[in-house]
Amino acid sequence: MRETAAVEAHYRDEIPVRQGDPFAVRRAEAVGEFFRAGGFPTATLEDWRFSDLDALGRTAYRRYSDVPTLVPPKTDELPEWVDDFGCRVLLSEGHPLNAEEFQNRNGLEVGNLPPVPAADEQHDWGFVAAGAVPGGTEADLDAPLRHPLEILNAGLFGCGFRVRVGRSQDAGPILLYSLRHDVGHPAMLHPRSVIELAPGSRLTVVEAHDGASETAGWTNPSTLCRLGENAELRYVRVELESGNIAHTGRVTFQLARNARVHSTVLSLTGGKSRTDTAAILSEEGAEVDLEGLFLGVNAAKADQHTLAIHAARHTTSRQLFKNVLSDEAVAVFDGKVVVAPGAIGTDASQANRNLLLSQKAAVHTRPRLEINADDVKCAHGAAIGRLDEDALFYLRSRGLGRMDSHEILVRGFAGEVVEKVPVAAVRGLARDGLTRVRESRSFAA
Amino acid sequence: MTPLLEISGLHVEVEGREILRGLDLEVPLGETHAVMGPNGSGKSTLAHVIAGREGYEITGGVIRYGGEDVSELEPEERARKGVFLAFQYPVEIPGVNNTYFLKAAINEIRKHRDQPELDAVDFLSLMRDRVKLLDFDEDLIRRPVNEGFSGGEKKRNEILQMTVLEPTLAVLDETDSGLDIDALRIVAEGVNRMRSPERSFLVITHYQRLLNHIVPDRVHVLQDGRIVESGGSDLALRLEAEGYTKAAAVTA
Numbered sequence: 274m275r276e277t278a279a280v281e282a283h284y285r286d287e288i289p290v291r292q293g294d295p296f297a298v299r300r301a302e303a304v305g306e307f308f309r310a311g312g313f314p315t316a317t318l319e320d321w322r323f324s325d326l327d328a329l330g331r332t333a334y335r336r337y338s339d340v341p342t343l344v345p346p347k348t349d350e351l352p353e354w355v356d357d358f359g360c361r362v363l364l365s366e367g368h369p370l371n372a373e374e375f376q377n378r379n380g381l382e383v384g385n386l387p388p389v390p391a392a393d394e395q396h397d398w399g400f401v402a403a404g405a406v407p408g409g410t411e412a413d414l415d416a417p418l419r420h421p422l423e424i425l426n427a428g429l430f431g432c433g434f435r436v437r438v439g440r441s442q443d444a445g446p447i448l449l450y451s452l453r454h455d456v457g458h459p460a461m462l463h464p465r466s467v468i469e470l471a472p473g474s475r476l477t478v479v480e481a482h483d484g485a486s487e488t489a490g491w492t493n494p495s496t497l498c499r500l501g502e503n504a505e506l507r508y509v510r511v512e513l514e515s516g517n518i519a520h521t522g523r524v525t526f527q528l529a530r531n532a533r534v535h536s537t538v539l540s541l542t543g544g545k546s547r548t549d550t551a552a553i554l555s556e557e558g559a560e561v562d563l564e565g566l567f568l569g570v571n572a573a574k575a576d577q578h579t580l581a582i583h584a585a586r587h588t589t590s591r592q593l594f595k596n597v598l599s600d601e602a603v604a605v606f607d608g609k610v611v612v613a614p615g616a617i618g619t620d621a622s623q624a625n626r627n628l629l630l631s632q633k634a635a636v637h638t639r640p641r642l643e644i645n646a647d648d649v650k651c652a653h654g655a656a657i658g659r660l661d662e663d664a665l666f667y668l669r670s671r672g673l674g675r676m677d678s679h680e681i682l683v684r685g686f687a688g689e690v691v692e693k694v695p696v697a698a699v700r701g702l703a704r705d706g707l708t709r710v711r712e713s714r715s716f717a718a
Numbered sequence: 719m720t721p722l723l724e725i726s727g728l729h730v731e732v733e734g735r736e737i738l739r740g741l742d743l744e745v746p747l748g749e750t751h752a753v754m755g756p757n758g759s760g761k762s763t764l765a766h767v768i769a770g771r772e773g774y775e776i777t778g779g780v781i782r783y784g785g786e787d788v789s790e791l792e793p794e795e796r797a798r799k800g801v802f803l804a805f806q807y808p809v810e811i812p813g814v815n816n817t818y819f820l821k822a823a824i825n826e827i828r829k830h831r832d833q834p835e836l837d838a839v840d841f842l843s844l845m846r847d848r849v850k851l852l853d854f855d856e857d858l859i860r861r862p863v864n865e866g867f868s869g870g871e872k873k874r875n876e877i878l879q880m881t882v883l884e885p886t887l888a889v890l891d892e893t894d895s896g897l898d899i900d901a902l903r904i905v906a907e908g909v910n911r912m913r914s915p916e917r918s919f920l921v922i923t924h925y926q927r928l929l930n931h932i933v934p935d936r937v938h939v940l941q942d943g944r945i946v947e948s949g950g951s952d953l954a955l956r957l958e959a960e961g962y963t964k965a966a967a968v969t970a
Contacts, residue, residue, distance in 0.1 A: 661809070662772075662773075663809045664809045664811050666769075666771055666772070666793060666809075667805065667808070667809040667811070668811075668819070668823075669770075669792065669793040669794045669797070670769050670770070670771075670793045670794075670796075670797055670802075670803050670805075671797055671802075671819070671820075671823040671826075671879065671883065672794050672797035672798050672823045672824075672826040672827045672830070672883070673794060673822060673823055673826055674794050674826070675792065675794065677822070677826075678794075681814055681819070681822070682811070682814070684813070684814075685811060685812060685813030685814035685862070686812075686813055687813075688813040688814075689812070689813055
């Protein structure tokens with residue numbers, strides 16, 4: 274108990290103090306709420322069974338801004354693919370590198386979060402009514418924002434991105450890029466991003482988390498995307514962190530009438546990550562595609578949690594998550610669909626497909642459906658398999674080598690997700706990931 | 719002259735069961751031979767073992783191709799030397815584009831022959847030419863390999879691949895099964911157009927029907943894992959009239 278108190282005291286000390294912050298008190302309350310609710314989730318909780326987050330609670334992470342030795346990186350140490358984006362916002366160790374460049378151009382606002390939020394933006398900053406989960410009859414539209422690590426992020430965030438697209442504007446692709454380094458000290462980052470699409474607008478946005486660290490690190494970003502009527506968002510999330518960086522991220526989509534989202538989460542992590550993707554279809558005609566691909570080598574682990582809440586009539590969600598696992602990589606897929614009472618005409622589907630390239634790789638998959646309305650269509654399925662011997666022989670009988678045949682089949686499997694990614698630079702990153710799979714120890718062994 | 723394909727005393731086991739039991743077969747270069755036999759006689763095993771399928775264990779005998787013992791070669795090594803198998807059940811490969819796959823294959827084979835690789839333009843014009851000859855739906859070549867193809871389209875795709883890869887020995891494993899009469903004619907024309915003194919065909923079939931269109935130089939009867947009778951193309955007609963049991967009885 275005393276240990277827990279010490280951990281809580283540590284995190285309370287880490288709350289960024291900024292003059293004029295209207296949420297200074299709420300931040301302290303959020304951190305308190307996180308610890309009152311049990312603190313860092315342990316594997317004994319159903320929702321966290323395979324997430325291995327206990328270690329997070331045992332490390333005294335500190336915010337970057339407190340690390341005195343920090344030298345902000347130069348722009349020329351950014352990876353080349355970043356140059357493909359005309360419009361990009363860059364963070365290094367949570368510090369803005371080019372904050373002013375893209376403010377307010379043609380009805381498009383792209384930039385870093387203001388150092389001090391406005392008082393009427395509490396929902397954006399993650400401050401929602403605590404506790405009080407409705408008893409099964411009503412859909413809880415704020416459920417994703419009550420995620421424990423979302424609450425902790427609200428308490429601790431000190432950096433992030435903001436994108437606003439004006440009515441009927443067509444924008445993108447925009448890159449939101451966060452890079453971190455080894456600072457020789459266990460450092461944590463709690464970025465928060467808000468992406469807002471006015472009615473009838475369109476946006477393609479890429480959110481990328483990059484960096485490597487031998488010293489333990491933790492990245493816990495929250496992203497909230499709010500779409501007005503008929504707005505259309507193509508969202509791509511790329512997780513590139515490696516080494517000893519633990520990643521726990523969330524992205525939440527709120528969709529108004531006839532709004533559409535296509536989301537892809539690419540886990541190219543070399544470490545361990547957990548990502549929660551949630552879509553709240555709160556008005557008629559809203560439609561969402563949630564897709565994901567994890568290319569796992571060595572001991573990498575990706576834990577994908579999804580939640581689609583159908584809270585209005587005639588809403589559609591389609592989920593497709595694929596994992597390619599070599600070596601000792603581990604994938605988790607926990608996908609949930611909730612159909613609220615009265616949400617008739619809901620069309621929901623969910624698929625999780627896994628390709629195991631090694632005896633030691635593992636998958637845990639769990640589809641969950643909660644259907645509280647009639648006249649709905651819900652389909653789900655999971656498949657775990659190895660490369661098809663017949664297909665391998667077919668390719669080899671045409672002259673293609675053993676390794677090449679394996680690679681062609683793996684690329685074909687991943688292609689279903691990769692080819693739909695709307696940004697060429699990101700498709701390139703996925704192909705690099707596939708090359709690492711080919712070069713992995715267990716490949717075609 | 720050494721035959722292009724020379725199989726002698728071949729014994730093959732699949733999952734511990736002996737399927738081929740001392741099979742002898744010779745196909746000279748430039749000739750088309752048919753192998754006919756009832757279900758379960760070992761026809762498909764013969765086709766797969768020539769192509770080098772893993773899991774087909776040769777427990778005796780030898781397969782020579784162009785005078786070389788190829789029994790231990792990998793399937794891709796045989797393909798690069800000019801062996802082609804048209805599958806009885808062509809495999810669907812989701813996510814792998816037909817054109818991409820075939821371009822990779824032809825360039826692999828060209829590399830082996832010390833020919834320069836085809837670029838995208840040359841390859842596409844070659845494809846277009848072959849597609850037209852086979853009356854193949856051009857949309858299909860842009861789709862994933864065999865995915866969603868009808869039975870007839872799959873078989874035609876096998877022949878399309880054969881005409882692009884231009885093998886020296888083409889083994890057709892029950893290419894006629896599942897084809898209607900029009901598709902059968904198109905496939906047969908595709909094969910006949912490729913017949914040349916520089917190329918041999920081994921046509922494996924259950925029915926004589928295909929051999930009306932592809933008239934073989936020799937016909938062999940496969941039964942219980944052995945060639946039990948060989949003859950001219952009229953042997954196929956006799957088999958059709960009398961059935962395999964009687965033909966075998968005559969030989970015995």
